[in-house]
Amino acid sequence: VARQKIALLLKTEQPIENILIKGWVRTKRDSKTFSFIEINDGSCLKNMQVVVDANLSDYTEIRKLTTGSAVAVWGNLVASRGGGQKWEVQATRVDTISLAPETYPLQKKRHTDEYLRTIAHLRPRTNKYGAVFRIRSEISWAVHQFFRKRGFRYIHTPVITGSDCEGAGELFRVTTLEPSLSLSSDVKSLFSEDFFGQESNLTVSGQLSAEMLALSLGDVYTFGPTFRAENSNTSRHVAEFWMIEPEMAFCDLDGNMSLGEDLIKDLVSFTMDHCMEDLDLFSRFVDKTLLKTLENIVSSEFVRIPYKEAVDILLASKHSFDFTVSHGSDLQSEHERYLTENHFKKPIIIYDYPKTIKPFYMRLNDDNETVGAMDILVPRIGELIGGSQREERLDILEKRMESAGLSKENYWWYLDSRRYGTVPHSGFGLGFERLLMLVTGISNIRDVIPFPRTPGSIDF
Numbered sequence: 001v002a003r004q005k006i007a008l009l010l011k012t013e014q015p016i017e018n019i020l021i022k023g024w025v026r027t028k029r030d031s032k033t034f035s036f037i038e039i040n041d042g043s044c045l046k047n048m049q050v051v052v053d054a055n056l057s058d059y060t061e062i063r064k065l066t067t068g069s070a071v072a073v074w075g076n077l078v079a080s081r082g083g084g085q086k087w088e089v090q091a092t093r094v095d096t097i098s099l100a101p102e103t104y105p106l107q108k109k110r111h112t113d114e115y116l117r118t119i120a121h122l123r124p125r126t127n128k129y130g131a132v133f134r135i136r137s138e139i140s141w142a143v144h145q146f147f148r149k150r151g152f153r154y155i156h157t158p159v160i161t162g163s164d165c166e167g168a169g170e171l172f173r174v175t176t177l178e179p180s181l182s183l184s185s186d187v188k189s190l191f192s193e194d195f196f197g198q199e200s201n202l203t204v205s206g207q208l209s210a211e212m213l214a215l216s217l218g219d220v221y222t223f224g225p226t227f228r229a230e231n232s233n234t235s236r237h238v239a240e241f242w243m244i245e246p247e248m249a250f251c252d253l254d255g256n257m258s259l260g261e262d263l264i265k266d267l268v269s270f271t272m273d274h275c276m277e278d279l280d281l282f283s284r285f286v287d288k289t290l291l292k293t294l295e296n297i298v299s300s301e302f303v304r305i306p307y308k309e310a311v312d313i314l315l316a317s318k319h320s321f322d323f324t325v326s327h328g329s330d331l332q333s334e335h336e337r338y339l340t341e342n343h344f345k346k347p348i349i350i351y352d353y354p355k356t357i358k359p360f361y362m363r364l365n366d367d368n369e370t371v372g373a374m375d376i377l378v379p380r381i382g383e384l385i386g387g388s389q390r391e392e393r394l395d396i397l398e399k400r401m402e403s404a405g406l407s408k409e410n411y412w413w414y415l416d417s418r419r420y421g422t423v424p425h426s427g428f429g430l431g432f433e434r435l436l437m438l439v440t441g442i443s444n445i446r447d448v449i450p451f452p453r454t455p456g457s458i459d460f
């Protein structure tokens with residue numbers, strides 16, 4: 001018999017003879033005549049209850065099974081006689097694949113998130129983290145489905161790059177290791193401290209490359225890792241995160257906002273349609289209002305307001321903020337959360353930010369002061385999406401680069417796209433981990449990515 005997944009077996013309507021499951025022991029209870037073993041194989045939240053009769057050969061071995069041990073179980077899937085589960089396995093044979101010692105760190109008790117972060121290599125074996133990472137996988141597929149339905153092409157942009165898209169200087173430098181001394185000096189000179197003699201870094205965003213493909217293929221998107229060397233310890237920032245970046249030719253800021261709103265709603269409702277068993281765990285143990293929040297996101301029309309109005313609202317509010325806000329200043333996360341959670345009580349899209357606080361590539365508005373930027377903010381998270389219409393006019397783009405102190409020589413290829421067949425185009429970036437925080441109710445970004453990259457955590 002071939003191994004079957006517990007998730008599928010638990011969905012059956014009929015008993016099944018001769019099944020084989022493999023997984024890890026979560027708990028075991030022994031009586032005089034039986035042992036009950038709860039097995040989890042990661043395919044779903046639920047465990048399979050296995051009933052082992054004391055008459056089974058090897059029963060003395062089976063009794064030694066500990067939490068965390070790996071087993072293979074042959075038997076019959078039958079209606080469960082006890083409460084709690086519909087099906088159980090009447091074992092005909094149980095093999096120990098490996099026995100976990102008593103030092104196994106995940107004993108049956110509730111562990112804190114902080115402790116589990118110190119054993120990030122084992123935490124996916126807990127209910128909570130198993131659920132997070134299954135949802136992460138499901139939503140990844142939903143992202144591709146969303147864009148495919150709309151005729152977008154999936155493109156791959158480089159991780160190693162010479163440009164700094166956001167211009168914020170939060171770059172990880174890429175260097176080559178010194179080669180061994182036996183190499184000739186000709187070859188050695190190629191291996192300078194940089195990328196074979198050129199300055200290079202890990203990408204902060206695939207956008208600039210994605211623009212080149214949008215101006216060739218029409219509608220495209222990337223979905224890959226991006227890197228920011230910000231040494232800040234917040235619950236919403238990591239140094240390595242996954243970003244979904246659509247880029248559309250012949251698209252203005254309104255079209256961009258609509259796509260962002262559709263994408264968020266689509267992914268949230270997909271999760272409610274397909275991941276309810278796992279979501280249920282979060283709504284019971286992490287955030288009791290989770291499902292209401294998610295329904296609110298799917299059913300509400302996102303508010304669209306210019307930056308100026310958003311600042312006016314903040315200035316008029318009686319709320320005391322840690323950071324003061326003024327026209328021209330960047331919004332802090334407390335401001336973003338106030339607007340979505342206290343004022344509008346739903347997601348909002350802020351657009352037309354001052355040019356002084358946004359990158360060079362955003363399209364200058366007619367007022368010469370603001371740019372066609374848009375950020376989508378959601379309750380509990382703040383900024384989930386950042387995007388803009390791009391500056392497609394060569395002369396204005398060149399001026400913006402000059403005032404940003406960027407070398408036109410380095411961006412010759414980017415400027416080329418404005419020389420040859422330039423068109424209005426737009427795009428945005430959605431932070432995948434922040435989306436996962438939104439749908440799970442988890443409040444720390446370190447807990448929605450298997451191995452978070454934050455200052456001090458590089459072991460795993």
Ligand code: 4AD
Nearest residue numbers: 205207237238241245384385386387427428429431
């Ligand atoms: O607003 P950002 O910096 O926008 C860009 O990088 C654009 N080039 C994207 C584009 O237009 N194609 O980042 C986009 C999103 C943010 O809204 C946030 O959700 C997420 O990426 N993000 C982070 N997530 C986790 N940790 C960090 N350090 C993040 N920085 C940004």
Ligand code: MG
Nearest residue numbers: 375383385386
């Ligand atoms: Mg941003």
